[in-house]
Structures are given as structure tokens and as C-alpha cells.
Amino acid sequence: MVFPAKPGSQKRPHEESELHEEATKNGDGNGASEPPPKRKRPFNFDAHPRRKIALQFLYHGWEYEGLVQQSTTENTVERHLMDALLKTKLISNEKDCDFSRCGRTDRGVSAFKQVAALVVRSADPLGKFVFWPESTDQSVIDNYPKKDELSYLKMLNGVLPKNISVIASCVGQVRYLSGHMIFGISASSTTTSSRNDLVELTIKGSGFLWHMIRYIVTVLHEIGLGNEEPELVSDLLNVEKTPCRPHYTLSAATPLCLYDCRSRIIENMLNGLVETPIGSQVDLDRGLLEFTQNHPIPARYIKFADRRTCDSLEQKKEKLEKKKMAANNPG
Numbered sequence: 241m242v243f244p245a246k247p248g249s250q251k252r253p254h255e256e257s258e259l260h261e262e263a264t265k266n267g268d269g270n271g272a273s274e275p276p277p278k279r280k281r282p283f284n285f286d287a288h289p290r291r292k293i294a295l296q297f298l299y300h301g302w303e304y305e306g307l308v309q310q311s312t313t314e315n316t317v318e319r320h321l322m323d324a325l326l327k328t329k330l331i332s333n334e335k336d337c338d339f340s341r342c343g344r345t346d347r348g349v350s351a352f353k354q355v356a357a358l359v360v361r362s363a364d365p366l367g368k369f370v371f372w373p374e375s376t377d378q379s380v381i382d383n384y385p386k387k388d389e390l391s392y393l394k395m396l397n398g399v400l401p402k403n404i405s406v407i408a409s410c411v412g413q414v415r416y417l418s419g420h421m422i423f424g425i426s427a428s429s430t431t432t433s434s435r436n437d438l439v440e441l442t443i444k445g446s447g448f449l450w451h452m453i454r455y456i457v458t459v460l461h462e463i464g465l466g467n468e469e470p471e472l473v474s475d476l477l478n479v480e481k482t483p484c485r486p487h488y489t490l491s492a493a494t495p496l497c498l499y500d501c502r503s504r505i506i507e508n509m510l511n512g513l514v515e516t517p518i519g520s521q522v523d524l525d526r527g528l529l530e531f532t533q534n535h536p537i538p539a540r541y542i543k544f545a546d547r548r549t550c551d552s553l554e555q556k557k558e559k560l561e562k563k564k565m566a567a568n569n570p571g
Contacts, residue, residue, distance in 0.1 A: 294409070347493060
């Protein structure tokens with residue numbers, strides 16, 4: 241016998257839906273409750289000392305829109321470098337790291353030894369020139385454990401693109417970072433008969449304007465082809481004789497490369513690192529080798545004769561035959 245339900249005892253469809261949703265939220269019913277996402281604890285930069293360092297890095301410029309950050313594109317070398325510094329928690333933000341660069345390259349131009357200076361997080365409270373933020377409590381400073389300095393090269397190269405690599409770091413007092421150059425250019429009467437000969441162009445200056453090197457190379461190239469006379473260089477530098485620059489195209493950016501940045505202060509600091517357990521030249525050589533070999537240098541080198549070998553041709557054929565037999569005779 242079926243008894244009719246009491247008035248008001250039947251649940252309306254919308255009530256059942258609400259009850260199902262409530263049960264799902266509480267972990268009841270068929271729906272599985274999802275645990276709330278864990279909140280990442282913000283990194284406390286005030287709990288760590290800081291120091292100013294110089295980084296020497298190289299990059300392939302033809303894949304980037306120049307070195308310096310721009311408002312119109314994210315594809316610059318410095319943008320990738322800043323992202324790596326932020327990701328490794330070496331800096332808290334871009335404004336407070338006191339970033340400065342030595343040289344500047346335009347779009348397409350590469351660099352072998354570009355140098356930048358900035359304030360980064362340190363792990364060595366007893367290191368030279370290490371300082372603490374003014375907002376850090378004295379108790380944090382007193383109880384900070386003694387550690388070895390961070391491996392800036394390893395940390396940054398682990399997150400940087402493969403065509404940007406930090407090859408040396410200089411830990412010291414970086415007060416001023418600038419290239420030292422004296423402008424001067426002269427025509428050469430030396431001729432060459434071999435198509436494989438190279439011509440070295442050395443340009444020194446107190447500063448370079450936008451695309452200046454590429455313009456100079458264009459002028460010298462036309463002189464070398466015999467289209468212009470060597471006096472063209474001095475004529476273009478004479479503002480009275482040539483008050484306005486003639487129209488001519490830029491030379492290609494891909495062959496251009498910033499080879500080195502030099503400063504007496506930087507050189508003195510790099511030379512001073514010879515007294516430390518890891519010298520600057522060791523870091524430089526190691527960085528270049530790791531970049532060209534595309535893998536870190538192992539702590540212990542294994543000779544080729546002692547390494548594992550690949551399968552021989554006979555072994556490969558034997559394995560291939562076994563695969564064919566297994567495919568033709570399943571089960």
C-alpha cells in the first residue's frame with residue numbers, strides 16, 4: 241500500500257539542487273570537495289643581506305629587439321635578465337635594484353662581454369661590502385646563519401634562455417660602471433688580395449649614438465668598394481662642410497658584436513678576485529665553456545675510453561629484428 245506524501249514533504253527541484261550544491265561544498269554526496277589552494281608565503285627580502293655585484297653576460301642579439309628594456313616590446317635582453325632575477329628571488333623589484341649597464345646594443349647586435357651592475361640578495365652576512373636593509377630588525381641580523389655566497393651564475397643560467405648566458409660575476413663595491421673610449425678614426429691604405437682575409441676595425445669613443453657603429457661601417461664599406469674616397473670620413477665629421485647627414489642605409493646588424501666592456505674599476509675588482517678561492521678568470525672560462533658545450537662542466541671528468549658506449553651496428557640490427565618478430569607474432 242502506498243501512502244500519499246504529506247503536504248509540503250516533497251522537495252521542489254530547486255531545493256534539491258541547492259541541497260546537492262551544499263553537500264558538494266561540505267564534502268558530502270557524490271561530489272568530491274576540492275582542497276583550498278595553498279597560499280605561497282611571500283619571500284621576505286628584509287630577512288637577507290644585500291650587496292652590489294657586476295654581472296658579465298653574453299647573448300645572441302639577432303633574436304631580440306635590443307639590450308635595453310622598451311615599452312613597446314617584451315623581447316629584450318634586459319627584460320629576460322630581469323625576469324630571471326625576479327624568478328630566482330635575487331631582487332624584489334626592478335626599481336630598487338639600482339641597475340646600470342656598461343654598453344648598449346641595438347636590435348640584432350650581439351655581445352660577448354656585456355656588463356651590468358645591480359644590488360642583489362646575498363647569503364654571506366660576513367662578506368665584504370655586504371649591507372642590510374634599514375627596515376631589518378637587529379635580531380634578524382644577529383641570528384642570521386653564516387653561509388657561503390650564492391652561486392649567481394648557476395641560479396641565473398638555470399632560468400635564462402639558452403642564447404643569454406651569465407659568464408662571470410664580480411662581488412665587490414661597484415660605484416661607477418662605464419666604458420672608457422676615445423673617438424678617433426682614420427682611413428687605411430692597406431689592400432688585401434685574399435677573399436678570406438679579415439679586416440679589424442677598432443673604434444674608440446666617449447659615447448655612441450643610435451646605430452652609430454652601423455652607420456660608420458656602411459661608410460667604410462663604400463670606401464672599401466671604391467665607391468667613395470677616404471676623405472669622406474673627415475668630410476662627414478666636419479659639421480661645417482657637412483651640416484646634415486646624407487641618406488644611406490644601415491649595415492646589417494647580425495655580424496655586429498659588442499666584444500668587451502672595460503673600466504678601470506671593474507678590472508681592478510676582477511683582478512682582486514684572484515685572491516679568492518674562485519677567481520674571476522676561472523668563472524669566465526667556465527662560463528664560456530658551459531655556454532659553447534651547452535651543458536654544465538662536471539665535477540669529475542670521465543675519459544671517452546671509460547664512458548658507456550652506444551649499441552653497435554650489429555646490436556641495433558639484432559634489436560630491430562626482435563621488434564619485427566614481436567610485431568609479426570603478437571601473443
